Amino acid sequence: MTSLIDNGPHGENRRDFLHIATGTLAATALAATAWPLIDSMNPSADILSQASVEIDLSSLEPGQRITAKWRGQPIFIDRRTQATIQAVRSESLADLKDLETDEARAINPEYLVVIGVCTHLGCIPLGQAANARRGNWGGWFCPCHGSHYDQSGRIRKGPAPKNLKVPPYILSGDSQLIIG
Ligand code: FES
Numbered sequence: 001m002t003s004l005i006d007n008g009p010h011g012e013n014r015r016d017f018l019h020i021a022t023g024t025l026a027a028t029a030l031a032a033t034a035w036p037l038i039d040s041m042n043p044s045a046d047i048l049s050q051a052s053v054e055i056d057l058s059s060l061e062p063g064q065r066i067t068a069k070w071r072g073q074p075i076f077i078d079r080r081t082q083a084t085i086q087a088v089r090s091e092s093l094a095d096l097k098d099l100e101t102d103e104a105r106a107i108n109p110e111y112l113v114v115i116g117v118c119t120h121l122g123c124i125p126l127g128q129a130a131n132a133r134r135g136n137w138g139g140w141f142c143p144c145h146g147s148h149y150d151q152s153g154r155i156r157k158g159p160a161p162k163n164l165k166v167p168p169y170i171l172s173g174d175s176q177l178i179i180g
Pocket residue numbers: 118119120121122123142143144145146147158159160
């Protein structure tokens with residue numbers, strides 16, 4: 001009588017072959033299904049193009065502020081006057097909620113660069129326009145729940161727990177700002 005299981009020269013049989021063939025097909029199908037998902041996790045060309053932004057600050061006057069955009073977030077750039085730098089650097093640090101010196105926050109004291117997102121619940125603070133409300137310390141004021149930031153972007157009053165974040169950046173030459 002013929003056996004239903006044909007053993008090959010090394011002891012393999014049809015059942016083994018079917019298991020291997022089924023496993024290979026399943027692995028191929030899984031790879032085909034997973035690829036679009038894995039591929040979609042790579043940053044798009046659009047996102048990559050925003051990984052860093054370059055801003056020419058040469059036309060910015062002392063005392064002027066501008067807003068740039070980096071990775072979808074507003075970036076506040078303040079070209080501070082000498083009087084502002086002196087005032088902010090001579091303040092007592094004793095009452096700071098989030099202790100940071102201005103020296104640690106501004107690579108070049110003339111240019112303060114911070115992410116313009118309130119560290120309480122993410123509103124955009126006022127203060128970029130010359131006539132905007134800037135709070136009790138002359139920096140920025142968040143109208144959502146009343147947080148006051150000083151001219152170094154440090155939280156001084158209100159519910160925000162942290163200073164405005166400083167993004168990664170370099171200043172190239174006198175006035176070329178590269179964020180990211
Ligand atoms: S979001 Fe700015 S104070 Fe609440």
